[in-house]
Amino acid sequence: MHALSRQTRPRRPRRRSAATLLSLCLALPALGASMLTAEPAHALDNGLAATPPMGWNSWDTFGCNAAEQTVKDTADFMASSGMRDAGYQYLTIDDCWMSRSRDSGGNLVPDPQKYPDGLTALASYVHAKGLKFGVYESPTYHTCQGFPGSLGHEQQDARTFASWGVDFLKYDNCLDSDPARRVGDERLPLQTRDGWMRDALAATGRPVVLSLSLQPAAQGETPWVWGRSTANMWRIDGDRDASFAGLTRLVHTDLDKSQYAGPGAWNDIDMLETGNYASASSDPNQRLSYDQEKSELSVAAVLAAPLISGADLRTAAAAGGSGFPISGQDLGVYLNKDVIAVDQDRLGRQGTPVSTGNGLDVLARPLAGGDVAVALFNETSAPAAISTTATAVGLPASSTGYTLDDLWAHTTSTSTDGTISATVPAGGTVLYRVAARPLTTSPAKPLVSASSGRCLDAWNNQTAAGTKIEIWDCNGGANQQWSATSNGDLRAYGGSRCLGTANGSLAWGTPVVIQPCDGSAGQKWHLNSDGTVTTPSQYGLCLDVTGGNVPAGNVNGTAVEVYGCDGGANQRWTTQ
Known part of the structure; x- marks a missing residue:
């Protein structure tokens, strides 16, 4: 030079x-x-x-x-x-x-x-x-x-x-x-x-x-x-x-x-x-x-x-x-x-700009194995928020979200909605290695209601969309075996069907049914340490045996719904 x-x-x-x-x-x-x-x-x-x-x-x-x-x-x-x-x-x-x-x-x-x-x-x-x-x-x-x-x-x-x-x-x-x-x-x-x-x-x-x-x-x-x-x-x-x-x-x-x-x-x-x-x-x-x-x-x-x-x-x-x-x-x-x-990535493809302007740049480079390197580059003299999305940098849509490895901070975070962002110091760059999160599935097990000892059950072993979810005597059937996935699904029938709310509604009292898996909010569940199974936190609903804790509400065939969490036994579940 x-x-x-x-x-x-x-x-x-x-x-x-x-x-x-x-x-x-x-x-x-x-x-x-x-x-x-x-x-x-x-x-x-x-x-x-x-x-x-x-x-x-x-x-x-x-x-x-x-x-x-x-x-x-x-x-x-x-x-x-x-x-x-x-x-x-x-x-x-x-x-x-x-x-x-x-x-x-x-x-x-x-x-x-x-x-x-x-x-x-x-x-x-x-x-x-x-x-x-x-x-x-x-x-x-x-x-x-x-x-x-x-x-x-x-x-x-x-x-x-x-x-x-x-x-x-x-x-x-x-x-x-x-x-x-x-x-x-x-x-x-x-x-x-x-x-x-x-x-x-x-x-x-x-x-x-x-x-x-x-x-x-x-x-x-x-x-x-x-x-x-x-x-x-x-x-x-x-x-x-x-x-x-x-x-x-x-x-x-x-x-x-x-x-x-x-x-x-x-x-x-x-x-x-x-x-x-x-x-x-x-x-x-x-x-x-x-x-x-x-x-x-x-x-x-x-x-x-x-x-x-x-x-x-x-x-x-x-x-x-x-x-x-x-x-x-x-x-x-x-x-x-x-x-x-x-x-030094062996794929050998040079990165390209995703967005530039006002001194705030997003650059992305595809890597061998499917990951993408994303640089959020701040050319200005003041800290600035820079944001992009997984789709914009060339990653495929993922129902499980994305992992973001910060290559300078040496930390890993998760983006569930595909947003890739950071507040970047003046003249600095946040460099992520971004990957779609793999879908992992827990072993299939029954979910047993604490109020009745009966299992969460898809009616009559049916798989059609809209099939009623109920409680029934535990019998080891495929319609009573549920596995949790890393993207929040509860799946039955070997993973081919998901537990979801009717029509995707998250209103109190909405029945729970069997559905083809689609990644929607009505199919997202969190298994908590207190035994509750809840919808996404912004909705605050629990998987609930309809009718509460009275004997009449805990017989075979009682429907399951989502309802406001109240701590009742009919909202607690255990795995066998």
């Missing part, structure tokens, strides 16, 4: 004539005739990045000052802090790692002052920590900071990277005015140049994740449209800084690009700024608050974005008092395994 140098907006490419292509060949002899194809030859199929890559990049904190010991200290921290085990595996050194010129054989040379042991040894050190090693280059004659680029050296550089043990290549596209980018009035397409490196990496036989780090908004490019054929990830907009505004801009830029992302190919919202204090030393606004840090990881996870930290991942001792090492609180954000699991 760094600003472009001497950048001008490119002109729109025009159809090239044969004469123009000939002049291109003459002007760029180093490229070789075999590489002068108008478009990449084939789609990317390197088997990498089935889920969004995770790791660290040196630029945001160290810029051109990253060096060998810094990288080793970072690798040590990633391995010992839990980051590696949480999935952060790629450690990448950005621009300025090489000398200002190639050697006599045209090979890239690591800066001997910064990397005295060379990159082969450094890659080995990183690999020994259980991590993967990445470097930076550009499909131009020069990198963003003016070091040798890979244009015309794709095959040579790819072989060099493979020999060093490189696992990740960040491929930039700075210096739009670089003469190598143009021949006369023609522009050499970025997709073509990136395709050359893709093919060169593939030819080495070494698996290398290819990350396109261009600035599409500034350069008139749309890598999300063609990126899947070329790379494993690509930037969707310009560089972001460590401010909250930088996060919200990138989030909104990504909302309309979900169709392009998927296993092996991801929209990139740039480095994560959680724990990045480098700019905050001079500008307090250039860092995220704790709530904003949780928002960063939350929305990145729902948007299936690569999780590449730009923070100083060293211990305070390794930083020697001169750096901005990450705090324990910041590290805790990075290590939230529930949020990481959303980002």
Whole structure:
């Protein structure tokens, strides 16, 4: 992440004539005739990045000052802090790692002052920590900071990277005015140049994740449209800084690009700024608050974005008092395994907006197994209530309700009506993993009236809708076996019929009947510890043997109804 140098907006490419292509060949002899194809030859199929890559990049904190010991200290921290085990595996050194010129054989040379042991040894050190090693280059004659680029050296550089043990290549596209980018009035397409490196990496036989780090908004490019054929990830907009505004801009830029992302190919919202204090030393606004840090990881996870930290991942001792090492609180954000699991979900579908407006956003991402990750994101400077529904986020209707796992509070709640809501702090995000509750059923047992010792009975073993419910001598019949379900039903006949009020009425004295199960309020019951069986609390009615506690009201065939709860024995039931 760094600003472009001497950048001008490119002109729109025009159809090239044969004469123009000939002049291109003459002007760029180093490229070789075999590489002068108008478009990449084939789609990317390197088997990498089935889920969004995770790791660290040196630029945001160290810029051109990253060096060998810094990288080793970072690798040590990633391995010992839990980051590696949480999935952060790629450690990448950005621009300025090489000398200002190639050697006599045209090979890239690591800066001997910064990397005295060379990159082969450094890659080995990183690999020994259980991590993967990445470097930076550009499909131009020069990198963003003016070091040798890979244009015309794709095959040579790819072989060099493979020999060093490189696992990740960040491929930039700075210096739009670089003469190598143009021949006369023609522009050499970025997709073509990136395709050359893709093919060169593939030819080495070494698996290398290819990350396109261009600035599409500034350069008139749309890598999300063609990126899947070329790379494993690509930037969707310009560089972001460590401010909250930088996060919200990138989030909104990504909302309309979900169709392009998927296993092996991801929209990139740039480095994560959680724990990045480098700019905050001079500008307090250039860092995220704790709530904003949780928002960063939350929305990145729902948007299936690569999780590449730009923070100083060293211990305070390794930083020697001169750096901005990450705090324990910041590290805790990075290590939230529930949020990481959303980002790394194997289904590989990017989330989409459910609703946006007034800085209150609802984003949802379908997950493998049928759950949905729902982010309630508050971009404003004050706490706000944000609400949506299970149906709106794509969950099926459920008569049993939904479980809401809060992935930051680590609590679980239930929504019976499908409402998903929270009061979200300023700049914060509440991230839920939402699932339809499974229907569970208790073993079928008789319900015995305390006033008579007789069982709750469906008349004459009938199953037709509207069949009378009565009390009758207990006989073990299927019409006397009742099971309670997790959504509040009382079911008979092996679960095929429900106990309900006539016509769904919840008025005092309404008869109780057998019905097909429909999930209505008239079929909802709660078995209480005092023996009462009650309707939903707002109605306050009890399952009641008609006629009260007098002998005449407790004979075989006495009807059952709902009635105001009065504590009588004819409103208490036991299970056998």
